[in-house]
Amino acid sequence: MKVEEVVEIVRLDPNEVDGLVEAQADIFADYIIPFRSSRKFFMDFLRSVGGRIDDIIVAKHQDAIIGYVNPVIDGNEAWIGGLGVVPSFRGQGIGRRLMEAAEEGARLRGVEEIILEVIEGNSAASRLYARLGYTEARKYLSAEGKAAGFAGFGNRPNRVRVEDIVEVHRASYSESCWQRRKAAALEESGRTCEIYSVDGGFVMLRRVETTGFIPFIGVLPQRRSLGIGTSLTKFALNRLWELGAFNIAIYNVNDDLATRRMLDKFDFAVTIKQVEMRKSVATSR
Ligand SMILES: CC(C)(COP(=O)(O)OP(=O)(O)OC[C@H]1O[C@@H](n2cnc3c(N)ncnc32)[C@H](O)[C@@H]1OP(=O)(O)O)[C@@H](O)C(=O)NCCC(=O)NCCS
Incomplete structure (x- = not known):
């Protein structure tokens, strides 16, 4: 049969x-x-x-x-x-x-459009998606680093609630991976994370046993390249260190020059790369 x-x-x-x-x-x-x-x-x-x-x-x-x-x-x-x-x-x-x-x-x-991510190196899945007509759109990185007792991250960011950063998240994540730019993911992380904000940016962090997670860090497009991201990262690594985390994991950040330089600055090592693929399924086909 x-x-x-x-x-x-x-x-x-x-x-x-x-x-x-x-x-x-x-x-x-x-x-x-x-x-x-x-x-x-x-x-x-x-x-x-x-x-x-x-x-x-x-x-x-x-x-x-x-x-x-x-x-x-x-x-x-x-x-x-x-x-x-x-x-x-x-x-x-x-x-x-x-x-x-x-x-x-x-x-x-x-x-009208289907979006998915496949880990670079997952050839069985990549071949299937390519045969179905999905094409590569961009790449994302996941990375691991260490918590550290940083000083000098500027003024201490304010502890806020998830409702307070909805707008800055929306504006700063519009060009990021599907999951991260959705309000549902922000809300879900908001249940378990500490959230801090400064003028123009925010960061969310969480410790699980000895691992620290930074599920979201965002700076408004018009406030980039002013050191806000660096300062928020220092703060987050310091806060996770205070909370007792050793290893830090960051998932699916954009694979662009600014992000890579930031990861390098804090000695983060890339662990996996994901390839975003897209396909138009508009009914006119
Ligand atoms: C990726 C995955 C879902 C593919 O499932 P699958 O059922 O094996 O997929 P298909 O059978 O449709 O295609 C796989 C191969 O079988 C071949 N094939 C398709 N139809 C076939 C058929 N009727 N008879 C025999 N072979 C067939 C395809 O040509 C393809 O060959 P290729 O890999 O050499 O190009 C599966 O490998 C999997 O579960 N992997 C682990 C989880 C995973 O990676 N998920 C994706 C995360 S992004």
């Missing part, structure tokens, strides 16, 4: 989230970044990207979930918040069928 007949592509039944999480354990067991999902992790992630359980599409074989795609629809654009097929079912066109179903569903909801 052909694989198209025995593997069906259907919407996720909201009662089957545990089956999806189980499949993810298998899908991501050999992933480039070690990653273990749980029901809570997945639901938090979904909320942080503004996704919906009933937009998820799964591949099923004899009632077991063996693949999924998570299209997050936002107005006239959609973002792929995860795609995977369990190893024993790869190379049979299931990844392609899942993506095509996601594209079709998105198109019917008025989506």
Whole structure:
């Protein structure tokens, strides 16, 4: 029997989230970044990207979930918040069928462009996306560095609430990766982070065990190259040091000269690069 007949592509039944999480354990067991999902992790992630359980599409074989795609629809654009097929079912066109179903569903909801990110070096996924017509748009970096007891970061930034930095986030993140520029991600980080602001910029930080995270640092476009970013970074590294973090992780910052110089200044080392790919799915095609 052909694989198209025995593997069906259907919407996720909201009662089957545990089956999806189980499949993810298998899908991501050999992933480039070690990653273990749980029901809570997945639901938090979904909320942080503004996704919906009933937009998820799964591949099923004899009632077991063996693949999924998570299209997050936002107005006239959609973002792929995860795609995977369990190893024993790869190379049979299931990844392609899942993506095509996601594209079709998105198109019917008025989506004109689909955006996704793929880790540089994930050749199976990159080839699939390229074959489906996605083209490279830009790159993002993730990096790791150290917390440090900096002095001289200027005036201490003010501790603020997430509502206070919504505008500066919107203006400073308009040219950043899909996830970071969305208000839902900011709000979700706001639940767990300390937030500080200065005139023209803000930073969010969080310690988890010995690792410090800087999920957001933004400076208004018209206030750049004045040392605000450097000063906020010094403050954040100092604050995380005070909080007891050693290693610092920064995810998906733009791969541009200004950001690279900033990372170099604080001895951050790039850990992974992500490639943003886009495809137009406007109905006129
Ligand atoms: C990326 C991933 C989803 C691809 O899933 P898949 O089901 O293997 O994808 P497809 O089968 O559609 O395509 C894979 C290969 O099978 C080939 N293929 C497609 N249809 C086929 C068919 N009917 N019969 C046999 N082979 C087929 C494709 O040509 C492709 O070959 P290539 O890699 O040499 O170019 C899968 O490798 C995976 O889950 N990886 C781990 C998670 C991951 O990296 N997710 C993406 C994050 S951005």
